[in-house]
Structures are given as structure tokens and as C-alpha cells.
Amino acid sequence: MIDCKICKIHSTFEPIPGLQFENWIVRPAELEKNCPGYYYIEASGHSTSYIEVNEEAWKEYGKIIHSLTGLIYQNYSPLKIYTVSIAEMVPHLHFHMVPRYTPSPTGMEYLSLAIKGELPPL
Numbered sequence: 001m002i003d004c005k006i007c008k009i010h011s012t013f014e015p016i017p018g019l020q021f022e023n024w025i026v027r028p029a030e031l032e033k034n035c036p037g038y039y040y041i042e043a044s045g046h047s048t049s050y051i052e053v054n055e056e057a058w059k060e061y062g063k064i065i066h067s068l069t070g071l072i073y074q075n076y077s078p079l080k081i082y083t084v085s086i087a088e089m090v091p092h093l094h095f096h097m098v099p100r101y102t103p104s105p106t107g108m109e110y111l112s113l114a115i116k117g118e119l120p121p122l
């Protein structure tokens with residue numbers, strides 16, 4: 001899909017060793033997000049809804065959540081990790097795994113800042 005920002009990124013993205021999967025692309029968020037350990041989990045083909053992803057891919061997704069959560073806690077020691085899928089800006093099925101390092105803000109306020117790249121530097 002030529003007009004999809006995520007598909008364009010995937011066309012040149014080199015998978016991270018140890019984070020290579022059949023149905024999903026896992027890639028770190030941009031450094032400008034000021035959030036070490038922030039990762040995107042993106043459907044490897046262009047999908048716009050959960051129903052377009054098959055059962056095998058969802059099984060793999062569960063394994064990714066498990067291993068990526070462990071990796072983030074081990075390497076970055078956040079207080080908490082949020083997972084969210086919104087896909088309003090880019091209509092390609094994807095999830096944000098967003099570590100939180102400070103006691104506040106929390107929840108949706110924190111996620112809003114993180115996703116928009118408005119967190120202050122740590």
C-alpha cells in the first residue's frame with residue numbers, strides 16, 4: 001500500500017536480531033520520543049483491523065508481548081509498561097509498547113504525551 005506510512009517504513013526496515021517474527025514487525029520508536037524501550041508492534045502486511053489478522057498471527061503476538069515485556073523490564077527498568085493500539089493517524093494495525101519511568105503523569109495523560117513525542121527528556 002503506497003500511501004501507508006508504516007508500509008513504507010517496512011519496505012526498508014532491517015529487523016532487529018532476536019526480534020524477527022513472521023506476522024509482525026517489532027521496531028523501536030524514534031529517539032525523539034524521549035522514551036527508551038518504547039517499541040512498535042506492527043502487522044507485517046497492511047491490515048487495518050484485528051479481524052484481518054489470522055489466529056496464528058495472534059498466537060505469535062502473545063509471544064511477542066511476553067518476550068518484549070521481559071526485554072524492556074530487563075534492559076530499561078521502567079515502573080510500568082503500557083500497551084495501546086489507536087491507529088487514528090496511520091491506518092495500519094499497530095501497537096505501542098510504552099514504558100513509563102516517572103511516577104506521574106500516568107495512564108492516558110502519559111500515553112498521550114508519549115505517542116505525540118512530547119515527553120520531556122529523562
Ligand SMILES: [Zn+2]
Nearest residue numbers: 004007046092
Ligand atoms: Zn500499511
